[in-house]
Amino acid sequence: MSETHAELMVLGAGPGGYACAFRAADLGQSVVIVDPRDTLGGVCLNEGCIPSKALLHAAEIIRDAEHAADLGISLGKPKIDLDKLRAHKDGIISNLTTGLKGIAKRRKVTHVQGRAKFSSPNAVDVNGTTWTFDKLVIAVGSRPAALPGWPQDDRIWDSTAALELRSIPKALTIVGGGIIGLEMATVYSALGSQVTIVEFVDQIANGADADAARILAGALTAQGVTIHTSTKVTDVKVTKAKLTLSCEGGFAGELDAHAVIQAVGRHSNAPMIAPEAAGINIDDRGIINVDAQGKTNVDHIYAIGDVTGNPMLAHRATHQGHVTAEVIAGHRAGLDTTLIPSVAYTSPELAWVGITVDQAKSKDIAHKVTSFPWAASGRNLASGGGDGMTKLIYCPDTHRILGASLVGKNAGELLAECTLAIEMGATLEDIALSIHAHPTLSETIAFAAERALGTLTDL
Amino acid sequence: MSDIIASPSVRTKARERGIDLEQRAKQLGRTHITLDDLSNTVPMGTGSSDHGKYWDVDHAQYGPVTDEPTSRFAQVASANLGAANAMIPQVTHHDQADVSQIEAFRKSLKSEAAERGIKVTGLAFQVMALARTLRAFPLFNTSLSADGKTLTYKDYVHIGIAVDTPYGLMVPVIRDADRKGIFELSRNISDLAKRAQDRKLGPDEMGGASMSISNLGGIGGTAFTPIVNPPEVAILGITKTKMEPVWNGETFMPKPMTPLDLSYDHRVINGADAARFMTHLCKLLSDPRHLVQI
Numbered sequence: 001m002s003e004t005h006a007e008l009m010v011l012g013a014g015p016g017g018y019a020c021a022f023r024a025a026d027l028g029q030s031v032v033i034v035d036p037r038d039t040l041g042g043v044c045l046n047e048g049c050i051p052s053k054a055l056l057h058a059a060e061i062i063r064d065a066e067h068a069a070d071l072g073i074s075l076g077k078p079k080i081d082l083d084k085l086r087a088h089k090d091g092i093i094s095n096l097t098t099g100l101k102g103i104a105k106r107r108k109v110t111h112v113q114g115r116a117k118f119s120s121p122n123a124v125d126v127n128g129t130t131w132t133f134d135k136l137v138i139a140v141g142s143r144p145a146a147l148p149g150w151p152q153d154d155r156i157w158d159s160t161a162a163l164e165l166r167s168i169p170k171a172l173t174i175v176g177g178g179i180i181g182l183e184m185a186t187v188y189s190a191l192g193s194q195v196t197i198v199e200f201v202d203q204i205a206n207g208a209d210a211d212a213a214r215i216l217a218g219a220l221t222a223q224g225v226t227i228h229t230s231t232k233v234t235d236v237k238v239t240k241a242k243l244t245l246s247c248e249g250g251f252a253g254e255l256d257a258h259a260v261i262q263a264v265g266r267h268s269n270a271p272m273i274a275p276e277a278a279g280i281n282i283d284d285r286g287i288i289n290v291d292a293q294g295k296t297n298v299d300h301i302y303a304i305g306d307v308t309g310n311p312m313l314a315h316r317a318t319h320q321g322h323v324t325a326e327v328i329a330g331h332r333a334g335l336d337t338t339l340i341p342s343v344a345y346t347s348p349e350l351a352w353v354g355i356t357v358d359q360a361k362s363k364d365i366a367h368k369v370t371s372f373p374w375a376a377s378g379r380n381l382a383s384g385g386g387d388g389m390t391k392l393i394y395c396p397d398t399h400r401i402l403g404a405s406l407v408g409k410n411a412g413e414l415l416a417e418c419t420l421a422i423e424m425g426a427t428l429e430d431i432a433l434s435i436h437a438h439p440t441l442s443e444t445i446a447f448a449a450e451r452a453l454g455t456l457t458d459l
Numbered sequence: 460m461s462d463i464i465a466s467p468s469v470r471t472k473a474r475e476r477g478i479d480l481e482q483r484a485k486q487l488g489r490t491h492i493t494l495d496d497l498s499n500t501v502p503m504g505t506g507s508s509d510h511g512k513y514w515d516v517d518h519a520q521y522g523p524v525t526d527e528p529t530s531r532f533a534q535v536a537s538a539n540l541g542a543a544n545a546m547i548p549q550v551t552h553h554d555q556a557d558v559s560q561i562e563a564f565r566k567s568l569k570s571e572a573a574e575r576g577i578k579v580t581g582l583a584f585q586v587m588a589l590a591r592t593l594r595a596f597p598l599f600n601t602s603l604s605a606d607g608k609t610l611t612y613k614d615y616v617h618i619g620i621a622v623d624t625p626y627g628l629m630v631p632v633i634r635d636a637d638r639k640g641i642f643e644l645s646r647n648i649s650d651l652a653k654r655a656q657d658r659k660l661g662p663d664e665m666g667g668a669s670m671s672i673s674n675l676g677g678i679g680g681t682a683f684t685p686i687v688n689p690p691e692v693a694i695l696g697i698t699k700t701k702m703e704p705v706w707n708g709e710t711f712m713p714k715p716m717t718p719l720d721l722s723y724d725h726r727v728i729n730g731a732d733a734a735r736f737m738t739h740l741c742k743l744l745s746d747p748r749h750l751v752q753i
Contacts, residue, residue: 034665332474332475332476333471333475337470425465
């Protein structure tokens with residue numbers, strides 16, 4: 001066997017790719033992982049999930065410091081050393097990517113740096129070297145979508161650039177009120193930017209529960225963020241002093257900004273690896289359709305993660321990666337769930353899993369709704385949390401939980417209980433009868449269940 | 460969302476063992492499937508059970524072989540038959556009916572039937588006699604609940620007819636067979652059989668039978684043991700009618716005798732019930748006048 005042959009080749013070292021590579025190595029495969037970066041971890045670790053959370057944590061400290069005055073603690077106005085904050089964020093990234101390198105080494109996974117392109121169904125070209133393989137997993141992820149027709153300018157950022165923390169623009173406009181846009185609004189407004197969000201549809205966090213999104217919108221507005229929904233950007237003018245966006249719809253007029261973030265979704269990177277040379281089908285959005293085993297239309301080639309479509313989330317990719325590694329090792333494995341939690345790490349956090357009320361209505365699924373307002377949670381008030389809500393959607397006949405939407409401080413952490421409940425087929429009774437520690441935010445989930453059952457004594 | 464409740468670990472185990480959870484839930488009559496429900500699994504077709512090792516043989520080492528994939532249809536049938544045989548304690552009772560008078564009557568109807576464009580078959584008489592017998596023995600027209608705690612009596616008589624097709628076995632159902640005349644039954648049978656051959660049966664034309672008939676009379680055999688088609692509690696097998704000497708008290712007379720085999724669910728039906736049921740059925744078949752008297 002020549003040294004440019006891989007038993008299993010994984011293209012892309014993001015959370016899907018490395019999870020797949022490591023699991024496959026644990027199952028006895030000899031694995032080569034290819035990625036253009038010299039670090040493992042992909043977008044998630046290098047310019048996505050993790051750096052954004054580092055900045056969001058900083059934002060939380062700034063807000064907590066402001067809030068401290070209400071508690072009789074004066075900390076003064078926070079001074080922000082942008083270079084130090086950036087270095088802190090980069091330190092976390094480097095800590096984690098170094099850790100990943102060590103894990104890869106222990107598993108004897110070979111990391112090849114470079115861009116891969118198929119040259120045939122059995123070979124890829126990586127920076128001029130031909131690699132052959134027995135089996136291959138495509139995990140090349142996605143990149144921020146750019147709005148067509150916009151000019152080139154250093155002050156027009158995508159999410160990657162926004163996380164580089166180049167500056168704190170005085171006025172920042174974010175085009176796109178999805179999870180990424182909302183998180184960037186949370187960061188930059190805490191850092192002192194005057195943030196405006198322009199969203200095309202009629203609610204921010206499209207796809208989330210409408211009531212929960214409304215509570216988040218209220219909180220962001222109170223933090224000084226301006227939100228324009230049902231608004232379309234029709235033109236962008238660039239001058240030396242500023243960027244001017246012309247808008248129509250919900251907000252009609254011009255918005256001046258010193259920087260603009262485009263956060264209008266992500267595009268699959270599949271077209272960049274010449275899938276046609278291997279005969280792999282992709283659709284017009286660059287998505288590779290796969291089955292529960294991660295199989296593409298080509299027998300020995302699999303795909304996982306963002307290239308397989310929405311939702312483009314790291315935790316989905318990781319699970320797909322494990323399943324596909326097991327399938328390749330000859331196990332009878334398959335992705336047996338469609339339940340993928342979503343979290344916006346905003347302030348407050350917005351988290352949801354399973355069906356929403358709107359989805360239940362549009363799909364004609366029998367359902368009932370119960371909720372608990374966080375204004376009545378002792379722990380939330382004591383911990384300085386603001387407005388929040390826990391909402392459960394359940395089957396009226398069986399009381400089985402079908403969906404959950406939470407908004408409030410740490411809502412993302414609370415979501416796991418709801419995900420487990422749905423996966424296990426738990427009912428309102430199961431949740432209400434499980435003793436939740438007092439005082440915790442998790443009680444709001446039990447309270448919502450008790451409220452539906454008529455056993456609640458906290459409202 | 461699926462109506463079946465199974466935790467992620469149960470779903471994973473089911474996949475590993477090749478168990479279709481929907482199918483399993485149906486067999487058990489439940490929506491909630493636990494790990495225990497998988498470990499006591501019944502054989503579910505090729506290679507899908509814990510007993511797969513018996514079939515895990517390299518046949519090619521003994522001589523040339525060819526592998527053919529089984530159809531989805533065959534896999535479902537295999538799972539259903541395996542489950543029925545494993546879950547139902549079945550006994551088969553054998554009897555014979557003297558069909559000389561029914562045969563004579565059937566021949567006398569030929570010209571009238573031909574005018575109506577119908578062929579009256581012996582099977583139509585079997586369906587009619589079975590329907591009448593089910594009315595007389597309601598215990599045979601029942602279904603047991605999955606937990607064994609309820610026996611459901613049916614106030615209708617639908618008869619399933621097993622039809623051999625190139626795709627596999629199909630069981631279309633003749634509705635309200637007890638309220639239909641011999642011409643209508645004959646027409647129903649030939650229509651359903653033809654459409655079963657063409658694979659043009661609607662889903663509402665299968666299922667819900669009181670009992671089923673498996674008729675091998677046109678092919679041969681002297682007896683066999685059909686497998687009860689759950690949730691029914693009995694099935695009637697028919698093999699080839701043969702001239703046999705029958706003692707009439709003074710002498711042996713040649714009589715066309717039809718062998719009948721009744722397999723039944725012993726949890727619901729006892730041997731004496733089955734013997735009485737078959738005696739009644741044979742009596743109805745022995746004289747067309749009995750058929751109209753009831």
